[in-house]
Amino acid sequence: MNPLRSTLLKSTRVNPRALVASGSILGATSRIGGIRAAGMRGYSTEAPKKGGSGGLVFLTLAALGAGAGYYYNSTQTIKTKTLSTPTTGKTEKKKNIDYQQVYNDIAEMLDENSDYDDGSYGPVLVRLAWHASGTYDKDTKTGGSNGATMRFAPESKHAANNGLAIARDLMEKIHAKYPEISYGDLWTLAGVCAVQELGGPTIPWRAGREDAFETSCTPDGRLPDAGKKADHIRDVFYRMGFNDQEIVALAGAHALGRCHPERSGFEGPWQEAPTVFSNEYFKAISTRKWVKKDLKNGGWQWVDKNNTDVMMLPAEIAMYNDKEFKKYFDLYAKDEDKFFKDFAAVFQKLLELGVPFKGDEKVYHFKRTTE
Incomplete structure (x- = not known):
């Protein structure tokens, strides 16, 4: 075993990026084994650290806590203060941006604060990219990552985007260094970086998003x-x-991150290694015994009968009980390589919804910082 890998596997606080070996989107099982074991060890031996009050501490968001994950809005969401200062106007486009260097700079920020929750900013950056893109409407051709309208109210104050101001503020450090990059390109690139650096597949990415004004904000309720x-x-x-x-x-x-009650109304991670991208989410939902747990806020969620710290959202179990959805949950639980391949394609699709590409854009396959 590589000495660095051996040392990290013995650590209780793990830098997930340090364990990701190089490779394509295939061969995921062999590549992810060490990082998953280390991530689970870190989770089992050290509880997430608590933050301060007033929504000023990044770690109180949880990796996914505000809005209950990338995937879902929550009727139980608690509204919080918006931290970022809205920017106005469009970013002036310039040529010859070194996007690999932008990627590398984002990667260096992922674990700069080891006291943050489960030890990585990565999951909340995936969520930022997701929520910036998941507002698209194919019929009206509105929403999506083009425009980056979450910079403005009312979209920045939508319940589903609670807490994402801190993720946006984190990216302001990168934008200050690369002012020519659009916010839409920056946020989606950050999501790609986070997936790859936490052990996930290579996500093809293209630049071409243009920043818009607040008049283009999407209506609430699209997530x-x-x-x-x-x-x-x-x-x-x-x-x-x-x-x-x-x-x-x-x-x-949802292999990544956790929910926090003060943000989404739900509480806990979806699996025991919440800073490791893997198919453990599918294994968990398909093999564990899930029981209902009433929450102090009057809501409820599903929890693992044998480990009540691990949870599933009501919509997720409803999906698993749907026979058409279930066959794909079971497929990905059995075949991580298939999941990685399909996720890479569909995440690229999500990030490109509504983007006015001209057709000649370069497709980037970013190298991980461990390559």
Whole structure:
């Protein structure tokens, strides 16, 4: 075993990026084994640290806490203070941006604060990219990552975007260094970086998003509700142009992060290694015994009968109980390589919804910082 890998596997606080070996989107099982074991060890031996009050501490967001994950809005969400200062106007486009260097700079920020929750900013950056993109409506051709309208109210204050001001502020440090990059390109690139650096597949990415004004903000309610059933999930994702298999593949991003009650109304991670991108989410939902747990806020969630720290959202179990969705959950639980391949394609699709590409844009396959 590589000495660095051996040392990190013995550590209780793990830098997940240090364990990610190079490789393509295939061969995921062998590549992810060490990082998953280390991530689970870190989770089991050290509880997430608590933050201060007033919404000023980044770690109180949880990796996914505000809005109950990338995937769902929550009717239980608690509104919080918006921290970032809205920017106005459009970013002046310039040529010859070194996007690999932008990627590298983002990667260096992911674990700069080891006291943050489970030890990585990565999951909340995936969520930022997700929520910036998941507002797309294929019929009206509105929403999506083009425009980056979450910089402005009212979109920045939508309940589903609670806490994302801190993720946006984190990216301001990068934008200050690269002012020519659009916010839409920056946020989506950050999501790609986070997935890859936390052990996930290589996500093809293209630049070309243009910043818009607040008049282009999308209406509230376009993101899915964590408390509803499978038909609601279909309605939301069919509106964007996804099919059932793509919907389930996107749900696999919940391998990352956790929910916090003060942000979303829900509490806990989806699996025991919440800073490791893997198919553990699918294994968990398909093999564990899930029981209902009443929450102090009057809501409820599902928890693992044998480890009540691990949870699932009501909408997720509803999806698993839907026979058309279930077959894809079971497929990805058995085949991580298939999940990685499908996720790479559908996450790229999500990030490109509504982007006015000209057709000649370079497709980037970013090198991980460990390559």
